Amino acid sequence: MFEQFLNHIQQHHLCSHEDSILLAVSGGLDSMVMLQLFKEANFNVGVAHCNFQLREQDSDLDEKLVHETCIALGIPFFNQRFETESFAVAHGLSIQMAARELRYAWFDDLVKKYSYNLLATAHHFDDSMETVLLNITKGAATEGLTGIPLKNQYIIRPLLFTTRAQIEKYGAEKKVAWREDQSNLTDDYQRNFIRHHVIPKLREVNPSLESTWQQGIAKIQGDLELIHIAFEDWEKKFIRETEERTVIDKKAFDSFSSAVSVLWRFIKKYAFNFDQAREIVLAMQGQSGKRFLSPTHVLVIDREVIIITRHPQDWDTIVIDGSEQAVSLGPWKLSLSNGHVEVPRTSNMQVSIDADKLKFPLRWRKWQHGDSFQPLGMKNNKKLSDFLIDNKVSLPDKDTVTVLESEGTIVYVVGWRIDERVKISDETQRVLNISVEKV
Template sequence: MLEQFLNHIHQHTLCRKDDCILLAVSGGIDSMVMLHLFQQAGFSIAIAHCNFQLRGKDADGDEDFVKTVAAQQNIPCFTTRFDTAAYAEVHKLSIQMAARELRYRWFNEVVTHQGFTKLATAHHLNDSLETVLLHWVHGASLDGFAGIPVKHSNIIRPLLFASREAIEQYAKAHNIAWREDSSNQTDDYQRNYIRHKIIPALKELNPSLEYTIQRSFGKVAGELALLHRGLEAWTDQYVTVLHDRITIDKAYFQGATHEASVLWNFLKEYGFNYDVCMDIVASLHGQSGKRFYSSTHQLVNDREHLLVTKQVNGWENARIEKDQQQATFGIWNMTILPSAVVQKSSQVYEATLDAAKIIFPLVWRKWKAGDAFYPLGMQHRKKVSDFLIDNKVSVADKDTVTVLESQGEIIWVAGHRIDNRYRITETTREVITFRVSPHFPQ
C-alpha cells in the first residue's frame, strides 16, 4: 500500500517532500493508517485532533489516545474541543454539518498560524462512493457524481485510492492501533445506512464495486471538464457582465433543449436552484418584468434579456420634486418626461397622465395594506390588494409593487394601472410620462 500511496500522491501532485503537512487524525482506523503511511514515507508531519464532545467518555478516550500516540512518536499534536450540540442549535444546523464547519475552521486556523503548507484528511474510496450515492438519492447534478475531490486548495486526500477493506488489511498487517467509533456501527445517519445496507447489496451484484466506481470517477471528471468548457463557450456567446449587472440573451432559448439545466449551471453561482430555473424558463414567453429571487440576487425577465443583479435593500420612500427627471427606489429606476404632445402610452411600465392634475412633490413608495385607487376605466375605488389578486400578481412580485402618490392620492400602481382620475382626456393640454425600469446598483 505504501507504493500505491506514493503513486497516488505523485499522480495528483498532492504534496512534496519539503511540505509541512498537518494530518487530521480522529484516532479511527483510517486516520491512523494515514499517519503510519506518512511516517513510512518520511514526510514532515503534525497531528490535529478535534473532540466534538458528542460521545462522552468515548470522545475523551479518542483524544487521550491520539495525544498518547503523538507523544510516543514525538509528533507535534494540536487538539481542541467544541460544544458541537450548542453550535448546531444556535446556527440551525445538523450535528454533522456543525461538526464539519467547526473542524475545518479550526484546521484552517492551525494551518495558517503554525505555517503548515497542506492539510491531509483520511477520506478513502468507500467514503467517496457513499458520498456519490447520497448525492444520487438527493438529486445531485453531474458534479455530485465525481466523488470527493482529491485536493481542494491546500486540502489533500491521500487515501482516496484505497478501499476500506484494504485499509483494514494494512492496519492488521502492521499492528496499527486505533479507536473504534461506535457511531459508525449504527444506522442512525444516512451515510451509515448506505454503508451498512445499500453498499453490501450492490456488492452482491458487483464484488469489485469500489474499483468500478473509482474508474467511473475518472470518466466523470473528463465529462465535467468538457461541460465546463462548453459552459464557458455558452457564456461567451450569450452572457454580458457589466459591473454587477449580468445580461443573458434570450435568443439562446429559441429552439434550445434542456434550457433549465443550462441556465442552472450558470446561475447556481448566484444562489438560484434548479426549480427556480425551471420557473424562469417557463416564464420566458410571458409578460416581461417578472422577477425571480435567490438569497442574494434577483433576476428580471426583460423583453430580450434575463437581467441578474444583487438584491437591493433600500426601500425608503422616494420624494420626486417638480422638474426632477430621474428617481431611484429600491429595485426600480423612474424617468419623468413632461411633454406638450398629448399621446397615450400603451406600455405596461409607462404611465402618461394629465399634467394639470398632478401636484408636486410626489411620493413614490411601496404599496401597503389599505391602499386604494380608481383603476383606469372604473368609477369606484378598489383596494390595491384586491387589484393585485384579480390580476394574479404572484406573492414574490407583490413585494416589489410600488405606487406613485400626488397629495396623498395614488396616481399610478407602477407597472400595472394608472388611476382613472388622472387619465388623459379631451381637455388635456400637457402630459407627464413616468417610466419605470429595473435598477442596477453600480
C-alpha cells in the same frame, strides 16, 4: 499500499516534501493509518484532533490515543474540545453539520496560525462511493457523481486511491493502534445506512464494485472536462457580465431540449434552485417583466434577455442643504456646482437647472410609485412609472432610479431628464450644474 500511497500523491500532485501538512486525525483506523503513511514517508506533518465531547469517556480515550501516538512519533499535536451539542442547538444544525462547521473553522485557524500549506483528511474510496450514492438520492448533477474531490483549495485526500478493506489489511500488518467509533456501527446516520446495507447489496451484483466504480468516475471526470469547455464557449456567446448585472440572451436556449438544466447550471451560482429554473424557462415564453428572487439576487425576464442583479439596496434619503459639493446615494455620485447661463449642460448625466427656481434643502431619494413630474419639452405632468416604460427602462434599472426634489416637487429624474419648469430660460440669472456618475 505504501508505494500506492506515494504514487497517488505524485500522480495527482497532492503534496511534496517541501510542504508542511496538517493531518486531521480522529483516532479511527483511517486517520491513524494516514498518520502512519505520512510518517513512514518522512513528510513534514502536524496533527489536529477534535474532541466533540459526544461519546463521554470514549471521546477522551480517542484524544489520549492520538496525543500519545504523536508524542511517540515526535509530531506536533493540536487539540480542541468543542461544545458540539450546544452549538448545534444554538445554530439550528444537526450534530453532524455542527461538528463539520466547528472542525473546519478550527482547521482553517490552525493552518493560518502555524503556516501549514495543506490539510490532509483520511477519506478513502468507500467514503467517495457513499458520497456519490447520497448525492444521487438528493438529485445531484453530474459533478455529484464524481464523489469526494482529491483536492479542494488547501485540503487534500491522500487515501482516496484505496478502500476500507485495504486500509484494514495495512493497519493489521503495521499493528497500527486505533479506536472504533461506536456510532459507525449504527444506522442512525444516512451514510451508515448506505455503508451497511446498500453497498453490500451492490457488491452482490458486482463483486468488483470498487474497481468498476473507479473506472466509472474516471470516465465521468473526462466527460465533465468536456462539459466545462463547451459551457465556457456557450457563456462567451450568449452571456454578458459586468459588476452591476448579468445579461443572458434568450436565444441561448433555442437549441436545447433540456433548457432548464442548462439555465440552472449557470444561475445556481446566484443561489437560484432547480425549481426556479423550471419556472423561469416557462415564463420566458410569456409577457416580459416577471421577476424571480434568490436569497442574494433578482432575476428579471425582459423582452429579449434575462437580467440578473443583486437585491436592490435600501437607500436612505439624502438631504442637500446647498453647501455640499458632492453626495452619494447607492451606486450614484451627484456633484453640484455653480454654472454660467451661456453654457448650459444638455446631457442627461450632466444637466443645468435655473437655480432661482429651486429652494434648498433639496432631497435626493429613490423613486416611488405615484411619483410624477413634467419632463423637459412636455406641457403636462407624467407619471414617472409611465416615463420609465416609455424609455424602455428594464426592471433592474428601475430599481436604481432616483429623483431630486425641491419642496416636494421632482426637478430631476437623476440621469434621465430634468423637469420642464426648472430649465434654463432667457430670464435665468443663476445656474446650478449637476453631474451624476456611477461610483
